[in-house]
Amino acid sequence: MRMENKIGIVTAAGSGMGRAGAIRFAAEGASVAVVDLDKEATDAVVRQITASGGKAIGLSGDLTNDNFARDIVHQTVKQFGGLDFVWNHVGSPGPASIEGLDWKAFDFTIDLNVRSVLVTTEAALPELRARGGGSILFTASTSGLQGSPYSPVYNIAKFGIVGLVKGLAKRYGHENIRINAVCPGPTDTPMLRVFVARPDSQLPPGETPETLVTKRGGANPMRRTGQPEEIANAALFLLSDEASYVNGVALPVDGGATA
Numbered sequence: 244m245r246m247e248n249k250i251g252i253v254t255a256a257g258s259g260m261g262r263a264g265a266i267r268f269a270a271e272g273a274s275v276a277v278v279d280l281d282k283e284a285t286d287a288v289v290r291q292i293t294a295s296g297g298k299a300i301g302l303s304g305d306l307t308n309d310n311f312a313r314d315i316v317h318q319t320v321k322q323f324g325g326l327d328f329v330w331n332h333v334g335s336p337g338p339a340s341i342e343g344l345d346w347k348a349f350d351f352t353i354d355l356n357v358r359s360v361l362v363t364t365e366a367a368l369p370e371l372r373a374r375g376g377g378s379i380l381f382t383a384s385t386s387g388l389q390g391s392p393y394s395p396v397y398n399i400a401k402f403g404i405v406g407l408v409k410g411l412a413k414r415y416g417h418e419n420i421r422i423n424a425v426c427p428g429p430t431d432t433p434m435l436r437v438f439v440a441r442p443d444s445q446l447p448p449g450e451t452p453e454t455l456v457t458k459r460g461g462a463n464p465m466r467r468t469g470q471p472e473e474i475a476n477a478a479l480f481l482l483s484d485e486a487s488y489v490n491g492v493a494l495p496v497d498g499g500a501t502a
């Protein structure tokens with residue numbers, strides 16, 4: 244098994260890619276803390292993992308609350324006895340235009356995409372150090388690698404995450420703590436529907452969020468939208484010891500869209 248005896252945290256694990264990752268990592272032998280705002284979804288993922296013989300705990304709460312973002316690390320260590328990896332997956336699209344910008348929405352987008360993952364990472368570093376190293380993965384986006392006309396705040400946040408990954412990778416590599424990012428293209432999850440349906444995201448006439456979900460994916464060389472499991476597969480590699488010399492990368496998993 245590719246994650247035997249590893250202990251880790253996956254945020255936004257109640258749905259989509261985070262859910263796919265938590266289930267996959269547990270199937271590969273990891274003990275997983277499933278973290279999500281949605282308690283029912285969190286519990287359902289934990290039930291699914293334990294029913295298949297895996298080890299998981301559910302931690303439900305709002306990661307924009309600093310205490311919770313920190314506490315998930317302490318709860319995981321208390322329950323499983325240490326920490327080897329974190330997938331900081333939580334995030335949200337934010338406003339689609341800077342004209343008439345809702346500054347509360349701006350603050351929330353930065354708080355969730357940037358601040359919350361920093362708080363969790365700060366709490367996680369001493370725990371990884373105590374185990375002689377570990378791996379932290381952030382979810383950026385192709386919008387952390389190239390401009391997106393309808394996601395200015397998301398661009399700020401996700402380019403920021405890619406920059407953070409490169410800085411932290413250089414700082415902590417000598418402690419055997421690897422820091423990487425995964426950069427998904429449009430992936431078939433509830434968030435993609437939220438993304439394309441935002442009131443100011445200029446949904447073209449005749450399109451619905453559902454038709455656009457298919458078309459957005461279709462705009463890449465592989466002509467399809469990504470599936471959550473395909474991003475979870477990349478996360479599995481980056482978090483596992485198989486990537487023992489991979490540090491500071493922002494890996495596009497986008498069917499070649501950013502090629």
Ligand SMILES: NC(=O)c1ccc[n+]([C@@H]2O[C@H](COP(=O)([O-])OP(=O)(O)OC[C@H]3O[C@@H](n4cnc5c(N)ncnc54)[C@H](O)[C@@H]3O)[C@@H](O)[C@H]2O)c1
Nearest residue numbers: 255257258259260280305306333334384427429430432434
């Ligand atoms: N879906 C895409 O096309 C796409 C593409 C690139 C990057 N991303 C990134 O992937 C991540 C989202 O993943 P997904 O598409 O698998 O989403 P999803 O919609 O399937 O799941 C998001 C989960 O996050 C949880 N959540 C929301 N706010 C939270 C909070 N404050 N605290 C704790 N949990 C919270 C929700 O309850 C939900 O279960 C984000 O970082 C997003 O920027 C998504």
